[in-house]
Amino acid sequence: xxxxxxxxxxxxxxxxxxxxxxxxxxxxxxxxxxxxxxxxxxxxxxxxxxxxxxxxxxxxxxxxxxxxxxxxxxxxxxxxxxxxxxxxxxxxxxxxxxxxxxxxxxxxxxxxxxxxxxxxxxxxxxxxxxxxxxxxxxxxxxxxxxxxxxxxxxxxxxxxxxxxxxxxxxxxxxxxxxxxxxxxxxxxxxxxxxxxxxxxxxxxxxxxxxxxxxxxxxxxxxxxxxxxxxxxxxxxxxxxxxxxxxxxxxxxxxxxxxxxxxxxxxxxxxxxxxxxxxxxxxxxxxxxxxxxxxxxxxxxxxxxxxxxxxxxxxxxxxxxxxxxxxxxxxxxxxxxxxxxxxxxxxxxxxxxxxxxxxxxxxxxxxxxxxxxxxxxxxxxxxxxxxxxxxxxxxxxxxxxxxxxxxxxxxxxxxxxxxxxxxxxxxxxxxxxxxxxx
Numbered sequence: 001x002x003x004x005x006x007x008x009x010x011x012x013x014x015x016x017x018x019x020x021x022x023x024x025x026x027x028x029x030x031x032x033x034x035x036x037x038x039x040x041x042x043x044x045x046x047x048x049x050x051x052x053x054x055x056x057x058x059x060x061x062x063x064x065x066x067x068x069x070x071x072x073x074x075x076x077x078x079x080x081x082x083x084x085x086x087x088x089x090x091x092x093x094x095x096x097x098x099x100x101x102x103x104x105x106x107x108x109x110x111x112x113x114x115x116x117x118x119x120x121x122x123x124x125x126x127x128x129x130x131x132x133x134x135x136x137x138x139x140x141x142x143x144x145x146x147x148x149x150x151x152x153x154x155x156x157x158x159x160x161x162x163x164x165x166x167x168x169x170x171x172x173x174x175x176x177x178x179x180x181x182x183x184x185x186x187x188x189x190x191x192x193x194x195x196x197x198x199x200x201x202x203x204x205x206x207x208x209x210x211x212x213x214x215x216x217x218x219x220x221x222x223x224x225x226x227x228x229x230x231x232x233x234x235x236x237x238x239x240x241x242x243x244x245x246x247x248x249x250x251x252x253x254x255x256x257x258x259x260x261x262x263x264x265x266x267x268x269x270x271x272x273x274x275x276x277x278x279x280x281x282x283x284x285x286x287x288x289x290x291x292x293x294x295x296x297x298x299x300x301x302x303x304x305x306x307x308x309x310x311x312x313x314x315x316x317x318x319x320x321x322x323x324x325x326x327x328x329x330x331x332x333x334x335x336x337x338x339x340x341x342x343x344x345x346x347x348x349x350x351x352x353x354x355x356x357x358x359x360x361x362x363x364x365x366x367x368x369x370x371x372x373x374x375x376x377x378x379x380x381x382x383x384x385x386x387x388x389x390x391x392x393x394x395x396x397x398x399x400x401x402x403x404x405x406x407x408x409x410x411x412x413x414x415x416x417x418x419x420x421x422x423x424x425x426x427x428x429x430x431x432x433x434x435x436x437x
Contacts, residue, residue, distance in 0.1 A: 022110035023100065062081075064294050067207060068130045070260075072268070074259065084206060092192070093117055094224060098225075115168040130272060139290060140291070150173070151166050201220055205218050215254035218248060237385070273341075299313055299317055324415070325415050329408065330372065358428040359424040368417050368421070372411075
């Protein structure tokens with residue numbers, strides 16, 4: 001192997017120098033294709049990576065809004081998963097350049113670099129339409145779907161044309177794919193999905209910009225300056241970077257509270273979810289039909305109104321959302337059974353029957369939704385190099401109890417109903433609060 005590159009076969013020094021030079025070239029050369037982004041300015045791709053952005057899988061992301069129905073509250077929130085994906089790619093390249101300069105060049109390869117950049121650009125190609133309306137449904141994960149798309153044509157050949165390995169690229173996104181003990185693969189996985197990863201740094205900053213709120217903006221330049229590479233952990237920071245983690249955690253909390261889990265957004269996504277779940281249960285919608293849809297395709301599928309409950313999609317599109325008649329904090333001991341969407345469906349029917357009896361008027365189960373936010377994580381497993389401990393043991397503010405209080409304040413159980421029933425549900429709210437879940 002060493003003889004092929006004309007180097008000292010005993011030390012291997014020339015071989016590893018060649019690898020490092022190739023990795024530097026993969027990070028720095030031939031990035032000649034600019035894309036103008038409203039957030040980050042010019043984003044440069046190689047010609048072969050630019051070809052990925054005109055593939056059918058990536059073009060679908062131009063038809064999926066990043067924040068789904070949030071534009072009903074924040075009219076500027078019409079940015080797409082495609083521009084977010086370009087932002088993740090941009091930050092991933094900046095991150096890897098910074099880490100390479102600080103020592104990661106010792107273990108990264110040219111093919112690995114290109115695979116990581118492709119994975120960053122394509123990480124959402126398997127994502128479902130209409131934000132997270134489909135998240136709780138009995139479907140495959142979008143990471144798994146992304147992995148399949150990257151390993152299938154035409155993306156497989158397009159990724160290979162960049163100098164990346166399609167399987168390696170897919171495995172960075174889909175952690176269920178075997179890594180065969182590859183340390184470089186684990187390194188890239190940690191970079192793409194971690195405490196201060198490019199995905200969070202882009203979506204928090206971008207979503208805040210387009211919603212016109214100040215909460216999500218991150219100091220990306222300073223964050224990158226505090227990173228140190230680690231083969232197993234991905235990145236470490238020094239104590240000067242602690243405020244960056246604290247800022248991100250608080251930003252994430254505020255964005256969930258004001259944007260991602262706004263009542264309007266929760267109502268719209270709950271209505272779409274209810275219609276799709278009934279369609280799946282009745283067999284009028286197949287799982288395969290849902291994979292690969294964009295936002296318009298989803299509404300077109302539900303516009304056929306094979307089932308009466310599909311009318312919920314028309315109401316959502318026309319802004320006729322169900323109102324939150326009753327709200328109460330999520331109680332882990334009492335409400336955990338409601339996290340199972342099928343179980344929740346049965347409780348909606350029981351609650352509608354109880355309320356109909358109490359109010360003396362029919363409240364159809366189709367016009368009542370129990371909305372239970374899923375658990376939200378606030379990751380803190382970032383190692384502080386000069387304190388020899390993890391962030392959770394270092395920060396004087398963000399201890400476990402504080403993060404638990406964040407989640408507790410965000411997880412509000414809501415009973416959404418058609419506005420025609422709002423008065424009666426509020427009048428008999430004790431029926432709701434006393435119902436045994």
